[in-house]
Amino acid sequence: MLNERRSRWPKALHDHDQAIGSSTRSKPRxxxxxxxxxxxxxxxxxxxxxxxxxxxxxxxxxxxxxxxxxxxxxxxxxxxxxxGKEGLFEGVVSNLCEEYVRPIAELEIAASPAREALIDFADRLLTCVLEPRALALQRLMIAEAHRMPRVSHAIFSSGHQRVSTILAAWIVERQSDGILRADLPPEELADSFINIVITGAHLKALIGLTSRSSEPEDIRGIATRGTCLFIDGAQSGAGKASREP
Incomplete structure (x- = not known):
């Protein structure tokens, strides 16, 4: 079962990357x-x-x-x-997105209990998005999105959507196990978890309201609190009874 779980993550990434590729090939830079x-x-x-x-x-x-x-x-x-210059900018963006998503894609959480797995996932995600260059890229794309919407879409697809796809594949397995609720789409659960975990800390970091949220102990605390909030709402009756997460 563990091998089956691990094998589905690369397929999910492949399918997502194929979709991204088909959406951007029409106007190659x-x-x-x-x-x-x-x-x-x-x-x-x-x-x-x-x-x-x-x-x-x-x-x-x-x-x-x-x-x-x-x-x-x-x-x-x-x-x-x-x-040209815009194509060079797209190359920079593509490299940075791949650099930030790779540690999340490589994280092994299939064998961990649900709560521990989600805390580790959130910890890794927050560490990536609060990295100074990642924040600088986000600020730059907010400033340039109105005139380079295709680049902004590529960042969203290869960043947020790709991370959501990775997490959704794991959620499907936990729904099959009866640990997480099966009456909610895994994609929506993945997006909800990501929003719970990163929105506050990320926004504060983007606008310079905090200088401590990127410290390892603070990241772990945010990841733990966000995971507990998510688990309480997403855990199935069977999962609550077993207290597995």
Missing amino acids: MRAAVSTPAGEARRRALLKKAEEMFLMHGFDSVSIDALIGEVGGSRRNVYDTFG
Whole structure:
């Protein structure tokens, strides 16, 4: 049963990534991938420096010429590789989203009791979304969403929706076990849990109202309280009787 549970997570991620891919292929920004080792190294250097500059200065204040001045190369190289400044920005966003979601996707909670599993999941999620670069990316996309809605949609799909898909796959198993209520859609339960856990701390961090919410002990406390609130509402009668979570 444990192996079956673990095997469903990669399938859920694959299905979700396929859906994201089909929604973004209609308007490709990036050009053909660079095939030479030197070209790939240059591409990575451009993305790394662009990430630093975009997050620090914003989209408008970063010019391709300023970026080239930092890492070398030419405007033609940037346009050939990324299709322009917006394509370069999309590359940065894609890399950051993958970096933040990967630790959550790699978390093994299938064998843990429900309460412990959800606390660990919430702890990992909060650690990721409260990371300074993640907050900077969120602030940047709030500022740019009105003129780059496709990039904003890609962030939502590869960030929040992907995390929700991961958690929903676990919830399906717990519903089958009789631990969580089966009369509620797993996707809605996953979204509700994520909102309970991250909304308050994330919003305060985004607008600078707190400087402590990213401390490990504070993150664990938020994760524990949010999980207890969720479990009390989502736990089935059988689960309450067994007190398994």
